[in-house]
Amino acid sequence: MKKFINGVDSLLDDSLLGFAQAHAGIATLNSHPRFVKRATPITPGKVALVSGGGSGHEPLHIGLVGFGMLDAACPGQVFTSPTPDQLLAAAQSVESGGGVLFIVKNYAGDIMNFEIAAEMLGCANASVVVDDDIALPKDHPIGRRGVAGTLIVEKMLGAAAELGMDLASCKALGDKIKGRTASMGVTLSSCTVPALGKPTFTLGDTEMEMGVGIHGEHGRQTLPLSSATEIVETLTHAIQLELKPAKGQAILLHINGFGATPLIELYLIYQLAAQYWQGQGVIIARSLVGNYTTALDMAGCSITITLLDEELLKLWDAPVHTAHLRWGC
């Protein structure tokens, strides 16, 4: 394993210290238990947004804490769920009279630990479970995984909460956004979890994993590596079958890198995906390209679209000030 690391045990804590120091005006770190919360004041009565999940997906979620997005995020160990005590402490720390909305990616461990925290929390709360990865069928026994669409849910809910939307309405809005969001990914390489010390899986020199998850989980199929155009067609066609955008529908198009894919390739993927949707008469109203929901050093990418309406467009455009997503302020 070749990594910049001192020891597997100290990596996460040292890295979080670095994150908090580098972004001191935006986020602060609580070390025991581990959570990152916004450094700026929370308006009394605002719904508090709390997310979290295994580390290794940065900037998701810690880099998305701040004004107009998450109030707190709980990083678990690499690819490991945060514990209930982390989630509870984070929620209590940012609860400001408007209740707590948990944003949870759909993984068994996350679901369980967020549920325990929610039960222990002595105030109004609700959860939005994001399951935007359409690589798995809708009726999969553990449901679909939460992947890059989570950022979109967090951004729009963050704006809504900042504008004073109440807990029940935030919960309903979160369910609306996730229902209009679909993602699918592909990878050319595995990733290496520090504690494991070797790649999670192997792919042949001319193979790719279609429908891969953000931990390198098996997707739909291991396939021979094909052209970027064919890859984009497979991903977008699957998304089209799912969301069936009408001609004239405005979308947010998000090309997400899994960590080790150069921007020159991500912008190529964007260009091909944009061409595809425009060919379908769909309007690309907003775009986001970059490494946002990563899988350590995996060389892959995913395509996400969200069907926009006036409400969602306004929420996407609203000011946000986090370490890794920032505009309008």
Add this chain to the structure above:
Amino acid sequence: MKKFINGVDSLLDDSLLGFAQAHAGIATLNSHPRFVKRATPITPGKVALVSGGGSGHEPLHIGLVGFGMLDAACPGQVFTSPTPDQLLAAAQSVESGGGVLFIVKNYAGDIMNFEIAAEMLGCANASVVVDDDIALPKDHPIGRRGVAGTLIVEKMLGAAAELGMDLASCKALGDKIKGRTASMGVTLSSCTVPALGKPTFTLGDTEMEMGVGIHGEHGRQTLPLSSATEIVETLTHAIQLELKPAKGQAILLHINGFGATPLIELYLIYQLAAQYWQGQGVIIARSLVGNYTTALDMAGCSITITLLDEELLKLWDAPVHTAHLRWGC
């Protein structure tokens, strides 16, 4: 070679089309010859800032075009200098009565082509040659390479030009900034140039390349992989010998990833570097952590510091609105 690509010949143009469409409000693309220019109006009389270089270092330079930073950037083929006609057309396109300042990374091909363009340009112009990579000795026959410090020069000069500073003063300011900036990098892996189709060089499973350049050029030494703490000490000690910051000196600390290094590792590097400088009594006044000056899919990082004063701090903090660096607007 495993990449998202259709063909080596079309990669750059298709990727640039994607970039321009994804960031339509910020930058526009001129295809023949290739350059990216800001989409927002340039104040008449403002010094126009033009940079460029080989592609594969994204977001440098195209992602740094926009208000408060570059007026235009010329992408060459991957790791290949832009041609004089690109540079000339870009300069002519953004010249607004205040003359043109070229920001050039110190590589023989870049120097030559920028000089030719400067000679052909029929208006006042000057050049700042960035050579912040201290891996090579000061008296190296072709001089030191321009690396991640280039972003800092571009950001601060962009702010100064936006505030109305004239050409001669911008040139002097650029020379001042680069004189107060030093970088050094290390890599754990090579990178793969699409046209070459295989890694540029090889490193053993337990080796690292200390002092590597942003094209995977040999640096100071191939060494056995050591701990993150030892790596940071080597890099920062070299920078300290160069810039000799006094106790109480304020610095900008920039940890730059070369493309394939996860943020969890970059924040660890940041934390260790911050600890080092704080131990020297140096004040970390500003920070930037992320993949900004990349080398395609190379897994490595560099540390850059700039010695700040009141002027440079103000210029760093000034509003900037580009695709990949944005604050204050």
